[in-house]
Amino acid sequence: MADIQWILGVEPAQMPIEWREKVRSLFLEETGEVYADASIASLPIPAWEGNLLLVDVNTYPAPTALKGLLWALPFLEDGVRIAAFAICRELQGQAWGSKAWDHLVAACHTVNKQFIQLEVKAANTRAQEFYRRRGLEVEAHLEHYYQSGLGYMMKGPVPEIQRF
Numbered sequence: 001m002a003d004i005q006w007i008l009g010v011e012p013a014q015m016p017i018e019w020r021e022k023v024r025s026l027f028l029e030e031t032g033e034v035y036a037d038a039s040i041a042s043l044p045i046p047a048w049e050g051n052l053l054l055v056d057v058n059t060y061p062a063p064t065a066l067k068g069l070l071w072a073l074p075f076l077e078d079g080v081r082i083a084a085f086a087i088c089r090e091l092q093g094q095a096w097g098s099k100a101w102d103h104l105v106a107a108c109h110t111v112n113k114q115f116i117q118l119e120v121k122a123a124n125t126r127a128q129e130f131y132r133r134r135g136l137e138v139e140a141h142l143e144h145y146y147q148s149g150l151g152y153m154m155k156g157p158v159p160e161i162q163r164f
C-alpha cells in the first residue's frame with residue numbers, strides 16, 4: 001500500500017541526477033513544461049520549509065518514490081515565490097497540495113514573509129482557482145513567459161494562521 005508523505009528537500013543542485021530526471025518528467029507530465037536538467041539544477045531553491053517533496057516512503061529513496069513537489073524561494077525582502085508546484089496525477093485532488101500550501105504559509109510566518117507570488121499558465125484554470133481560494137489574485141499578464149502561451153503572475157498576502 002502506498003504510504004505518502006511530504007518531506008523536506010535538498011537544493012536542486014544537490015539532488016541525485018536520477019531524482020532531477022524524475023522532477024523533469026513530473027513537470028512535463030503535470031504542467032507540460034519542458035526543462036533541461038541544467039535548468040532544474042540551477043533553480044535557486046534553498047533547503048528550507050518551502051522546499052517540499054511528496055514521496056512514497058515504501059519505495060524511497062528510489063527516484064520513483066517522488067510523487068510531487070513544492071519549490072518556493074525567498075523573494076525580495078518580505079516575499080516568497082513559488083517556482084514549481086506539482087503533484088502526480090493519481091494523487092491530485094486528495095489535499096496533498098493544500099497540506100504543502102499550509103506548511104509554506106506557516107514557514108512564511110516563521111521567517112516573517114508577507115506575500116506569496118508565482119507564475120501560472122492562463123490555460124491552467126484549476127491551479128488558478130486553487131490559488132484564488134487561498135487569497136492570490138492575477139497581478140500581471142505575462143506575454144512571453146511560457147512558450148505555450150499567455151501566463152499570469154498571481155500574488156497575495158500570507159494569510160493569518162487559524163488558531164483554535
Ligand SMILES: CC(C)(COP(=O)(O)OP(=O)(O)OC[C@H]1O[C@@H](n2cnc3c(N)ncnc32)[C@H](O)[C@@H]1OP(=O)(O)O)[C@@H](O)C(=O)NCCC(=O)NCCS
Pocket residue numbers: 030031085086087088091092093094095096097098099118119120121124126127129130133
Ligand atoms: C495545483 C495542484 C498543485 C494542487 O494540488 P492538489 O493536491 O491537487 O490540491 P488539493 O487536493 O489540496 O485541493 C484541490 C482543490 O480542488 C478540490 N478537489 C478535490 N478533489 C478534486 C478533484 N478530483 N478534481 C478537482 N478538484 C478537486 C479540492 O476540494 C480543493 O479545493 P479547495 O481549493 O477549496 O481546497 C495540483 O492539482 C497539481 O499538481 N496540478 C498540476 C500541476 C499544476 O497545475 N501546478 C501548478 C502550476 S502553477
